[in-house]
Every structure is written in C-alpha cells, then in structure tokens.
Amino acid sequence: MSLADAFADGPAFVPYLAAGDPDYESSIEYVEALARGGADVIELGLPFSEPIAEGPTIQEAVVRSLEGGMTPSRFFEFVEELDVDVPLVCMTYYNLIYQYGDEEGPRPFVEKSAEVGIEGFVVPDLPAEESGPLREACDEFGLDLVFIVAPTTKGERLERMREQVSGYVYVQARLGTTGARDDVSDQTDESLARLTDWDVPKAVGFGIKTGEHAERIVSAGADGIIVGSALVDIVAAGHENDEPTGAVADRLEAKARELKQGALRGAGEEARVE
Amino acid sequence: MSADSKFGDYGGQYVPEALMPAIEELTDAYERYVLDNEDGFMDEFRDRLRDFGGRPLPLQRADQLSARYDREVYLKREDLLHGGAHKLNNALGQVLLAKYMGKERIIAETGAGQHGTATAMAAAHLDMPCEIYMGKTDIARQRPNVFRMRTNGAEVTPVTAGRGTLKEAISETMRDWATTVEDTHYVIGSVVGPAPFPAMVRDFQAVISEEAREQIQEKAGRLPDAVLACAGGGSNTMGTFAHFVDDEDVGLYAVEAGGSSLSVDEESGVAPNSASLSTGDEGVLHGARTKILQDADGQIMESHSISAGLDYAGVGPELAHLVDTGRVEAVNVDDDAALEAFHRLSQDEGVIPALETAHAFGYLEKNYSELGDVVVVNVSGRGDKDLETVIEETMERDLSIAPDMSVFREVGGGAL
Numbered sequence: 001m002s003l004a005d006a007f008a009d010g011p012a013f014v015p016y017l018a019a020g021d022p023d024y025e026s027s028i029e030y031v032e033a034l035a036r037g038g039a040d041v042i043e044l045g046l047p048f049s050e051p052i053a054e055g056p057t058i059q060e061a062v063v064r065s066l067e068g069g070m071t072p073s074r075f076f077e078f079v080e081e082l083d084v085d086v087p088l089v090c091m092t093y094y095n096l097i098y099q100y101g102d103e104e105g106p107r108p109f110v111e112k113s114a115e116v117g118i119e120g121f122v123v124p125d126l127p128a129e130e131s132g133p134l135r136e137a138c139d140e141f142g143l144d145l146v147f148i149v150a151p152t153t154k155g156e157r158l159e160r161m162r163e164q165v166s167g168y169v170y171v172q173a174r175l176g177t178t179g180a181r182d183d184v185s186d187q188t189d190e191s192l193a194r195l196t197d198w199d200v201p202k203a204v205g206f207g208i209k210t211g212e213h214a215e216r217i218v219s220a221g222a223d224g225i226i227v228g229s230a231l232v233d234i235v236a237a238g239h240e241n242d243e244p245t246g247a248v249a250d251r252l253e254a255k256a257r258e259l260k261q262g263a264l265r266g267a268g269e270e271a272r273v274e
Numbered sequence: 275m276s277a278d279s280k281f282g283d284y285g286g287q288y289v290p291e292a293l294m295p296a297i298e299e300l301t302d303a304y305e306r307y308v309l310d311n312e313d314g315f316m317d318e319f320r321d322r323l324r325d326f327g328g329r330p331l332p333l334q335r336a337d338q339l340s341a342r343y344d345r346e347v348y349l350k351r352e353d354l355l356h357g358g359a360h361k362l363n364n365a366l367g368q369v370l371l372a373k374y375m376g377k378e379r380i381i382a383e384t385g386a387g388q389h390g391t392a393t394a395m396a397a398a399h400l401d402m403p404c405e406i407y408m409g410k411t412d413i414a415r416q417r418p419n420v421f422r423m424r425t426n427g428a429e430v431t432p433v434t435a436g437r438g439t440l441k442e443a444i445s446e447t448m449r450d451w452a453t454t455v456e457d458t459h460y461v462i463g464s465v466v467g468p469a470p471f472p473a474m475v476r477d478f479q480a481v482i483s484e485e486a487r488e489q490i491q492e493k494a495g496r497l498p499d500a501v502l503a504c505a506g507g508g509s510n511t512m513g514t515f516a517h518f519v520d521d522e523d524v525g526l527y528a529v530e531a532g533g534s535s536l537s538v539d540e541e542s543g544v545a546p547n548s549a550s551l552s553t554g555d556e557g558v559l560h561g562a563r564t565k566i567l568q569d570a571d572g573q574i575m576e577s578h579s580i581s582a583g584l585d586y587a588g589v590g591p592e593l594a595h596l597v598d599t600g601r602v603e604a605v606n607v608d609d610d611a612a613l614e615a616f617h618r619l620s621q622d623e624g625v626i627p628a629l630e631t632a633h634a635f636g637y638l639e640k641n642y643s644e645l646g647d648v649v650v651v652n653v654s655g656r657g658d659k660d661l662e663t664v665i666e667e668t669m670e671r672d673l674s675i676a677p678d679m680s681v682f683r684e685v686g687g688g689a690l
Contacts, residue, residue, distance in 0.1 A: 049543075049573045050441065050559065052448040053290040059435065071571050094288055095558040099572030104556075125288045125558070150292035152455065157294060175292055176453035 001087050003119050003144045003167035006040045007201035011263040012168075012224030013038055013214070014203050015231050015256060016091065018045035018061040019078050020070035022239040026248070027065075028081060030235060033249035035084040037256025041168075042086055043122060043226065046075045048093035053124035055179030057229040060236060072100050072109070079116045087119040089146065089167070094126045097134065110137035120144030120167045128160045135164055148172050149195065151187040158194065168201040170226060173217070178206055179229045192221045211262030218266025225263050231255060279469030282598060284591030287468040289448070289561045296455040297468055303375045304470045308367075308477055315374055319367055323481065326399055327356045327366060333489035333650070338622035343642040343649075346494055349625065350486045350652045352510065359628065359655030360482060360510045361392035365461055367478035369396040372459035379454065380404040382461040383447040385412055385440030385506070386583030386630070387419025388655055389463030394428035404428040407447045409438035412582050419659050437576050440586045444560050464507025465590030468561030472512075472590050479513025486650055487517045499646020500525040503654065504633040505604070506548060506583055508590035510654040519601060525645065528593060529637045531579035532606035540569050548577040550589045551597050551604035564591040580609035580667055581629035581660070611636035613667055616657060617675045628655035629663065 006012050015034045020027050034042060047062040047070055054062065070078075079088060090113055094106075101108025113121070120143050126134065128147060138145045144167025151172065153161065161169070173188045188204055195202050204217045205226030214225045234255060238248030279285055279301075287297055307315035323329045331351045339347040352360035369380055380397045383406070384390030390406040397404035406423055410432045413420050423430050436442040444467075451460040465472040465479075483501075490498050503514040505528035518524045533547030545567040547553065554565035559574060567575040567587040579585040596602040607615075615635035620626045627635065631654045638651060657664070668676045669683065 049436075050445050052445045052560070053452065055449070063435075066573070073571075093558075095566075095568070095572040095574075098558060099555075099568070099570070124290050125561075127287060127289065127291055127294050129294075130286050130288055148291045150290070150294075152292055152295040154295065157298075172292060175455065177449045 003041060003087050003089070004201060006087050007168060007223050011218045011222070011267045012040035012201065012203065013256065013260040013263050014041045014043060014224050014226040015039050016043040016045060016226065016228035017231060017235065018047055018058065018065045019075050020047070020065035020068050021061040021232070021235055022064040023068045024070070024074070024078065026245045028078065029245050029249045030252050031082055032084055033253040034231070034256045035086055037253040038260030039086050039256060040224070041089060042084065043089045043091045043228070044079065046072060046090055046092035046096060048096055051093065053177055055177035055229065057232050057236070058178050061232045064239065072096055076112055076116045079118060088117065089120045089122055090118050091122040091124070094123050097123065106134040107137045107140070110134070110141050110143060114141035114143055118143065120146055122146045122148065122170060124148060128157070128164050131164060146170050149191060151175055151191055162198055165200055168203045168224065169195065169198060171195065171202050171204045171222065173204050173206040173208070176206070188217060189220050196221070211258040214259045214262030215266040218263045225259065227259055281472070281592040281595035283556070284562065284564050284595045285469055285472060286563050287561060288558045288563065289468045290452055292452045293448070293455055296451070299375070301470045303371060304474045307371055307374050308474060313374065315371070319370055322366055322370065323363065327362050328354065329481065330485045331355060333486055333493060335493065336623050342622070343638070345642065345646070346648045347638070348490060348493065348498070348648070348650045349623070350482060350514065350650055352482060353625065353627065353631070353653045353656035357388070357392045357395050358658060359388040359392065360479060360513060361388045361463065361655070362395065363481055363513065364463065364475050364478040364509060365389065365392035365396040368459065368461040369393065369400050369402055373400055373402065375459065377457060377459040378403070379458040380461055381407070381447055381450050381458055382463060383407045383440065383443035384463060385409070385443065385585055386581065387412065387416035387423070387659060388583060388628070390428070390430070391419045391422045393461050393463070394423040394426035397428065398426040405450070406430050407433050407443045407450070409433045409440060409443045411438035412440065412443070415582055415663055416659055417662070439582070441574065448560070464509040465512045465592060466507045466560060466562060466564070466588055472562065472592050475509050476512040476516055476592060479509050480516035482510065482513040482652065483515060483517035486514065490648070490650055494648050496648065497521055497524050498648040498650045500527060500649045502527045502529060502634045502638060502649065503652040504529045504584065504630045505551060505589065505593065506531070506586050506630060507588070508593040510652055511593055512590060514652040515602065519596070526602045527637065528597065528602050528604050529634045530604060530606040531581060531584040531612070531633055532608040533578045534609055536606070538575065543569055543573060543575050544578070545575040545587070546578045547606070548579040548584045548586055549606045550587060551594060552606050554589070559588045562591045565589055565594040580612055580663065581633065583628065583630040584633065605637055607633050607636035607640065609667070610671065611640065613664070613671065614673055614675055615639055616664060617673065617677070621675070625653060626657040627653055628657045629660045630654055
C-alpha cells in the first residue's frame with residue numbers, strides 16, 4: 001500500500017517510535033502493537049547521534065536505541081522482521097542516509113530501503129534546498145519524500161516544497177522541537193489554511209498527546225495525525241519501571257486506539273458541520 | 275569576500291525546516307549589512323572593535339623564538355583583544371548584526387568558554403539579553419569563563435546530554451533556536467553551521483589577517499613564508515588565513531588537536547583527537563556538509579583534546595575545501611606537544627597562550643625547518659582560562675620544560 005493510499009479511507013493515524021528503543025526485540029513488539037491499535041502509516045526512527053530537531057523525550061529514545069546497538073544495517077533487518085500490514089516511513093537524519101553503502105550519496109540507502117519495503121522518508125535536517133539527490137533516488141526507486149512544513153514556512157519556500165513533496169506533508173503544529181504538550185497550538189489552524197489546495201494528504205505532528213488533541217486537529221482539517229513523544233513516553237516508562245514487554249505493548253496498543261478513535265471523531269464532526 | 279553557501283562540495287544549509295526562514299533572513303542581513311555596509315554597519319563594527327575591543331592588535335616579533343629557530347617568528351597578538359581571545363571579533367559582529375536585524379535575544383553555545391565569554395561581553399556592551407549553552411564537562415573544566423559569563427549578566431545553561439561538550443551544546447542551542455527563532459539570534463562561535471554562518475564568521479574574523487598582512491610587510495618588508503593557526507572549528511584559522519589565501523607563496527598551516535592518538539576506536543565511537551581535517555570524512559553535521567569525525571555508519575564520534583576549545587568533531591566547510599584543494603595544509607600535534615609549547619611560550623616570550631594556541635607553537639617547534647624564513651603564528655587567545663587544566667595535566671607528566679610543580683603536590687590540590 002502506498003503512503004497516499006493509507007490516507008484514502010478517512011483520517012490517518014501515523015505513530016512514531018525509534019526503532020530499537022529500548023532494545024531490538026521489545027521494539028519489534030511495540031511497533032506491531034501500534035499496528036494492531038489502528039496505525040495507518042508507521043514512522044520508524046533510525047537513530048542519529050545528533051538529533052537536533054528532537055526534544056528530550058525522543059532524544060533519550062535515540063540514546064537508548066544507539067546504546068542497544070542500533071545501526072542502519074540492523075534497522076533494515078528490523079524492518080524486514082516486522083509483521084505489520086501498514087506502510088513504513090523511515091525518519092532519520094541526512095548523514096546516515098548519505099554515508100550508507102560504498103557509493104557516495106543517498107542512492108544505496110534508498111535502494112536498500114526499497115528492498116526491505118520502506119515506502120518513504122522524513123529527514124528533519126534536509127530542507128527542500130538540499131534534497132535534490134535524495135529526491136532523485138526516491139524517484140528512481142518509487143519511494144516518497146515527506147517534507148515538514150513549519151509555522152515559519154511561507155512564500156517561495158512553501159511553493160518549492162509543494163513541488164517536491166510526495167506521500168504526505170508533515171505539518172509541524174508549533175515552533176520548537178518534538179514533544180508531547182498539554183494543549184493544541186493555534187498555529188495548527190493557520191498552517192493548515194496555507195496548505196488547503198495542496199494535493200497531498202496533510203498530517204499534523206508535534207505535541208499531540210491525547211484522543212481529544214487528535215479529534216481537534218482532524219476537525220481543523222488535517223488528513224492525519226502524527227504522534228511520537230506521547231508513545232515514546234510509554235516505552236520510556238516501561239523501561240524505567242522494568243515492566244514486561246507485553247504489558248508495555250498493551251498500553252501502546254490502547255494509546256494507539258485512543259488516538260485513532262479521536263481522529264475518527266474529528267472526521268465525524270467535520271462531516272456533520274458540512 | 276562573498277556570500278557563497280557552498281565551498282566546493284562543502285557547506286550548504288542542512289537544518290530543520292523551522293529554521294530555514296531565519297537562515298534566509300540572516301543571509302539577507304549578511305549581504306546587506308556586512309557585504310554592502312548598509313546603514314554604515316561595518317563602520318560601526320570597526321569603531322566598536324577599536325574602542326571596545328582594543329584593535330588594531332600588535333604583530334610582535336618573538337625574539338627568543340626567532341633565535342631558537344633561527345628565523346623570524348612573529349606573533350599576531352589576538353590574546354590582547356578584549357576578553358582575551360579572537361572570539362570577540364565574531365561575537366561583537368553578530369550581536370551588532372542581531373541588533374540591526376531587530377532581534378531581541380541572543381543565544382550561543384560554548385566549548386572552552388571563550389566564545390560564550392565574548393558573546394556575553396558583546397551582549398552586555400550592546401544591551402541584549404543573552405543565554406549560553408555549555409556542556410557540563412566543559413563547565414567543570416572552564417570555571418573562570420563560566421563565572422565571567424555570569425558576571426556579564428548572561429544565563430549559563432548546562433547541557434548534560436552525551437559527554438557534555440561542545441557538540442552537545444551546539445545541538446541544544448539549535449533546539450532553543452528552533453523554538454524561539456522569531457525574536458532570537460543564534461551567535462554561532464566558529465566558521466561552522468549552515469550558510470551564511472561560515473562566510474559571515476570568516477568575514478568578522480578576517481580583520482586578523484587584514485592587519486597581519488599589512489603589519490608583516492611593514493616589519494619584515496615582505497609577506498611571510500608561513501602562517502600558522504590552530505584549528506578547532508576554524509574561526510581563528512580562517513580569520514588568520516583569509517587575506518593570505520590569494521598569496522600563493524604564503525604557506526598556510528591549520529594545526530589541529532592530535533589528542534592522545536590519531537587512531538580511532540570505532541567500537542566505542544570515540545576519536546581520541548579532534549583532527550577532523552586530518553582524519554575525518556565528508557559528512558553532514560550541525561547544518562553543513564564538511565569533514566567530520568564519524569564512524570562507518572555516519573554516527574558522530576566523541577572527540578578529545580587537552581584543549582576544550584578544539585574539542586569538536588567537525589570543522590568549517592571552507593577550511594575543509596581549502597585543505598582538499600591543497601591551499602591549506604592540515605597538520606596536527608598531540609596533547610603532550612601542545613602542553614610543552616604552552617610552557618615554552620610562557621617562559622621564552624612571557625606570553626601565556628591558550629591551550630588551543632599552544633598547538634600552533636607545538637607544530638612550530640617540531641617543523642620550523644620547513645617553514646621558511648618569516649613565520650607568523652596567530653596567538654588566538656590567552657591561557658588564563660586553561661590554568662587549572664594545565665596544572666593537572668602537567669602534574670601527570672614528566673615534562674623537562676615545566677616549572678617545578680612541587681608546591682602544588684605539597685598542598686595537595688590542583689585547583690586555582
């Protein structure tokens with residue numbers, strides 16, 4: 001299933017976890033639990049040592065995963081081992097993509113990603129200006145390149161991204177780094193309003209924590225919600241309290257269900273308003 | 275000078291999308307105020323460098339070293355700049371630029387503390403609120419500078435991630451900037467980061483070579499055969515080289531921190547050096563494509579140097595390009611040689627250099643016979659900030675040149 005297809009039947013729930021957090025085997029179970037809980041697309045983080053776009057929650061997940069021995073090669077094994085029926089997006093930083101394989105540039109990484117079944121990429125430190133070689137490799141292997149639109153993205157830059165984006169567009173709900181928040185930013189509505197005529201699905205992320213948040217975001221016009229830190233928090237708490245993997249997986253599944261249901265409610269409200 | 279975002283294959287703008295508009299705004303401000311002197315920006319910058327900073331700074335003939343090496347050795351005395359290091363040239367330039375841009379807050383990161391100190395001073399001088407991010411390891415080994423920042427009114431925020439050095443502090447400052455980008459300017463402390471920072475910082479630091487080039491012709495009646503500068507991120511290096519780059523007969527030597535070894539422990543992800551020009555590979559770090567210390571997968575390595583100011587896994591993209599094209603020679607000296615050179619310059623010339631600077635003199639000691647008749651070495655900063663480190667490191671070694679350390683052993687302490 002392609003990324004765009006995943007958004008075709010109502011609002012999509014797009015969870016994020018760092019692959020290998022806190023260890024390889026548990027992480028496989030956690031990702032599969034998200035799929036059972038209703039994920040439509042899963043963003044899998046391949047950890048980089050300098051995650052400059054991430055807040056403390058995901059930064060710590062990255063450290064746990066790296067300390068557990070996660071590498072790009074292990075990441076691809078991880079993806080192959082997963083038993084999930086939803087499209088997977090690799091979220092990582094450009095240096096890892098650039099360095100993979102013997103050949104210089106992003107092509108070997110994209111080729112390998114396509115081989116293991118990844119559908120697309122989100123690369124937080126690669127703005128449209130620098131994305132030419134990766135976009136080219138994605139086109140060659142039929143993968144999508146998702147861009148993040150920030151509240152500060154305007155004018156010509158917005159147009160440049162519109163030309164290059166595929167799969168879906170990641171709408172950053174607020175300025176700053178990733179992290180769960182207790183409220184939903186008003187910036188979300190303004191950001192969505194700027195993208196109404198884009199022909200890719202619009203998924204909103206940064207700060208979404210509850211079913212109510214999901215409902216509110218979808219009712220504001222989003223085609224999907226992206227949730228990372230609120231899920232990583234569950235993994236972190238399970239790790240700190242030495243809980244059994246199954247119990248943590250159950251909680252992730254329940255949280256996924258809450259978020260997905262919230263998104264569906266948001267779509268229902270929108271339908272009634274229309 | 276130009277506003278190119280790329281230097282050969284190096285440079286560029288690899289930053290989170292939220293920062294791109296700020297980078298565009300900064301590029302525009304750099305072109306207008308720095309390159310075109312709009313509203314007399316560069317005139318004000320030079321006035322303030324003179325009155326607040328104390329420029330121009332001398333190019334001093336080093337009599338003892340000249341005799342020792344049997345050639346003319348000149349010291350460009352950036353240690354005499356206000357604050358005790360070349361860092362003020364850039365910090366003053368950027369804080370002033372932020373003011374011209376209408377920004378309301380300054381943030382910066384610092385390794386050795388010199389850039390943080392310079393930024394705090396410039397912010398106090400220009401009445402801007404200022405927050406400095408600094409790794410916890412560096413706070414512990416650079417206490418006097420931390421106190422100087424606080425004294426100048428800056429907030430100092432410890433960064434506990436990773437090993438708690440400059441690399442982590444830069445990542446943390448970028449996170450702050452991503453949140454506050456609309457009213458905050460990030461004063462990057464070296465010729466690193468996304469364009470236009472590498473070119474802009476070079477231009478602010480180029481005053482070093484502008485003066486040195488004129489001064490050496492007055493004093494020696496000719497251009498030098500060699501110019502030496504230590505290289506961490508590369509701001510004093512690029513500043514010292516900038517006006518000599520077109521003088522192809524002048525040899526330019528970027529002296530990196532060889533640390534305890536040039537070899538790398540891939541397994542533990544640690545490089546026991548900070549020699550990214552000499553041993554690093556091309557990659558993308560902190561906003562630019564450049565030479566970096568990384569493992570085979572592209573994860574950034576922890577670097578090491580006796581000098582906190584050189585302890586960084588990357589280097590400026592323009593410097594990487596000049597090394598690739600053969601215009602600049604990347605060389606390095608280890609911790610021991612730097613420490614010896616620290617004591618030699620202190621004893622022979624009465625100049626106590628920063629440990630960063632000492633690397634350049636360590637290279638001079640070992641390779642003077644290849645450097646020609648007239649040599650200029652940039653004294654990038656003074657060594658007061660490093661005295662605690664120097665005491666500890668000297669006590670661990672048997673250095674014939676070191677002063678008698680028994681007084682410290684007797685009282686059983688290393689701290690000043």
